[in-house]
Amino acid sequence: MAMSRNLTLLFYVTLLLIVLTTNQAESLSSQLSQPQSQSGHSMYGATQGSLNPQACGPRCTMRCSATAYKKPCLFFCNKCCAKCLCVPPGTFGNKQLCPCYNNWKTKRGGPKCP
Structure with a gap:
């Protein structure tokens, strides 16, 4: 009876280690696929999903510093960044x-994000 309990415990511990190792490997793989700057951060927050919402502003x-239409540029840029x-x-391109x-487009098919 004690031997069966020990085998069951060993099985669950092994299963837990496999799951944790797999999650760490996936996390490392996703980090390696993002472009990195010399400081180790993704460049300019340009990697999709790499910014915190607080960094959008x-x-x-x-991004909108060179346009004469700052207010609409900032509005749509912040909306696009939030998404x-x-x-x-x-400042462009x-x-x-x-x-x-x-790829986010207006109803007319033009670019939504500046």
Whole structure:
């Protein structure tokens, strides 16, 4: 009876270790697939889903800094960032670095995100 209990406990401990190891391997794999800067952070928050919602404001301020239409640019940039959790680097272009930001379209088919 004690031998059966020990085998059952050993089975569950082994199963738990397998699950934990698998989760850590998946986490490491996803971290390695994101572009990294020299400091170890994803570059400019351009990797989809890499930004915290609190970081959207400063990124969008930088993104919209060169336009004459700051208010609508900031509105839509923040809306896109809240959904996609990324903002392409620079004041224009580079949208390919954030597919969600790039592919979100208006009803007319134009780009929704600046």
